[in-house]
């Protein structure tokens with residue numbers, strides 16, 4: 054511990070030059086710009102100057118002042134070490150980056166250099182949103198990506214992205230054409246994106262659209278592609294990763310990523326896996342607006358609950374959930390790999406007993422990847438080792454279970470082989486050595502099983518025996534001194550000591566005892582002593598404890614080394630476990646939610662029978678209502694114009710078809726009776742009129758920019774979902790834009806599409822455009838009320854029932870009746886019948902409110918009475934109240 058933690062204050066008079074500690078602080082701060090410096094002082098991390106102001110405000114902790122620097126007070130705040138993790142989580146969550154600066158020498162060493170010398174400190178770790186490895190800083194079921202974006206103005210690719218989840222080691226690289234950049238970033242959704250300042254500038258305001266991503270601008274040097282090759286070579290063996298296999302931009306991005314991760318871990322090895330080279334075209338492209346509108350991984354409020362992922366995630370392990378999220382974010386774009394996944398799911402749908410058993414078995418498999426990474430970074434503990442042992446054990450059992458099944462599809466057979474190849478010997482060695490519930494950290498010992506190591510058992514026995522001897526000593530000294538209340542106790546400050554009540558303490562200071570009892574401390578009620586014999590026993594316990602700790606530390610290191618030597622097999626095991634979990638979860642989902650296997654091929658089919666929206670269905674059935682399934686056939690460039698009342702279910706219908714395509718290409722069964730889909734290369738889903746105030750674009754501007762993106766980028770293979778495009782401007786402008794958009798999608802793009810609109814005029818398009826057809830959400834009118842049937846039928850709606858919906862929403866009757874009046878006039882005008890022009894309507898002359906209905910207050914009260922719920926007392930009160938009402942009525 055630092056002996057002079059506050060020497061900033063002690064040795065810095067107003068006029069003084071910079072103190073040695075302040076000099077050290079400033080030097081470390083200068084080489085870590087952009088980071089809040091957690092500066093270790095004793096049991097606290099302290100922050101100074103602007104860091105203190107930022108952290109105090111962010112964490113809601115007290116900002117104090119301590120000492121002076123160049124005549125000014127130094128703002129300071131601090132967090133205790135034991136709670137540092139919580140504060141770190143908060144700061145990182147707010148997008149801050151933190152440099153952890155520890156004391157890196159024993160204070161005794163510093164003292165040898167002179168009483169004023171400062172303990173050496175150094176930054177041991179940079180904590181940034183993208184480089185977290187600690188379990189309590191990471192949500193277990195979500196990946197946490199760090200991405201590096203490189204930009205080449207000339208060359209093989211415009212941009213390249215390299216990204217990694219530092220906590221699991223998963224790494225990937227992809228060349229990304231400029232037009233696909235935002236889609237890819239939306240897919241990966243990194244927590245932190247590193248880029249050179251020039252790249253940031255080129256992105257301009259696009260960067261803002263990335264939402265919660267923390268942008269870390271770094272030296273352009275980091276992206277130098279020649280240095281990158283060296284860095285790649287230093288981290289991965291050439292046999293595993295050939296730097297020349299990547300494009301120049303890809304190398305630059307990967308090199309920068311490795312450099313940044315290396316720097317953040319400060320000398321610990323970069324524990325990443327050989328990067329997978331990803332092809333952008335291999336995935337269905339889904340841009341950010343579509344992801345948001347379809348609420349794929351999170352809702353628009355940023356919650357998993359209520360999103361598609363939240364609804365379908367039945368995985369029983371966190372790595373399974375992470376893999377499912379990754380797949381859902383990047384559905385495949387070729388039929389074969391999709392069908393291979395579907396074969397696996399189908400096999401488990403058909404073998405539901407096997408599926409249940411596998412899911413049970415998977416529950417026993419802890420998350421081994423994150424533990425493995427922590428061990429590689431020297432940040433792991435005995436619990437991580439035990440998790441690995443248990444996961445491998447579970448893998449073995451699952452492999453056996455799979456081996457018992459016949460005719461597994463190739464994907465499941467491969468999983469069975471990998472699981473069977475899990476390092477069982479290692480798991481046995483770990484389980485034999487480790488206690489069943491070991492502590493988190495190896496530092497305190499106590500995690501090696503009794504009977505595992507003879508030398509350790511001996512030292513432990515010595516400690517235990519000596520404790521027995523101490524108990525005997527207490528009894529003997531009590532006898533010898535005649536002080537029955539004499540007790541031997543232990544605390545962290547004094548170690549072992551004898552304690553007697555204060556009144557009896559004086560006896561032990563008398564000459565006959567003085568040679569044996571050495572006074573240590575006087576308290577109000579007690580006096581504390583030691584004896585040479587006790588000191589010796591204490592020494593023996595400490596030596597045995599120390600020796601035991603050293604033996605345990607050596608065993609731990611050996612086990613870690615043995616585990617890390619199996620890294621490749623362990624990672625393969627982890628991958629197979631996650632894939633099995635996802636497959637079994639999708640099979641379970643298909644079985645419990647009545648999903649069907651989609652037929653996926655190269656055609657341009659899009660034929661859904663009895664399709665449902667998985668999230669709305671769950672919501673509606675939770676409320677005890679049935680969900681109405683609907684067909685949709687857009688095969689061969691069909692465009693459906695969907696009209697119908699507000700609240701009729703148009704948006705639900707549109708989105709459910711996009712979700713069915715996404716689920717199908719993820720390799721999942723789909724909520725439908727039958728589905729035939731020719732692979733979709735991109736899905737666009739737009740809802741008219743949502744604004745982007747933060748991005749500085751008006752409602753209508755957003756709508757038009759997005760419509761332009763669709764018209765420019767959709768292909769014949771795309772699926773386009775447009776929900777009320779054109780509603781954000783004057784009726785005729787909106788109608789003409791919507792009209793022209795549908796024509797262009799029909800004639801030029803020739804994609805499959807669904808278009809919901811309240812512009813009934815557009816239904817005329819079906820007469821002129823061959824593949825446009827009209828569909829409507831059916832309603833029934835009953836006693837002046839509208840009943841939504843949620844059924845899609847051929848044909849066009851004749852009205853929007855907006856006023857009926859407004860009534861449901863509780864608009865006052867005066868406003869409703871006025872609206873009906875205006876509507877009738879407008880309808881008359883547009884149908885060309887006798888001209889009531891709008892000017893004729895007394896627009897601002899409100900109709901008088903309808904007279905209040907005549908309610909007799911006595912009847913009203915009687916209606917409200919529930920006799921069975923009345924106490925005798927309340928009944929009497931009621932009789933009085935009724936009489937009062939009757940009297941009042943007579944008077945009026």
Ligand SMILES: Nc1ncnc2c1ncn2[C@@H]1O[C@H](COP(=O)(O)OP(=O)(O)OP(=O)(O)O)[C@@H](O)[C@H]1O
Nearest residue numbers: 673679680681698699700701702703704705706843
């Ligand atoms: N197929 C269905 N079966 C049962 N209930 C449904 C169905 N579709 C929609 N609903 C219910 O109707 C509500 C409104 O649906 P939706 O938002 O799709 O209507 P809409 O026609 O798009 O309305 P608006 O034009 O006002 O945007 C949903 O929240 C859901 O509760």
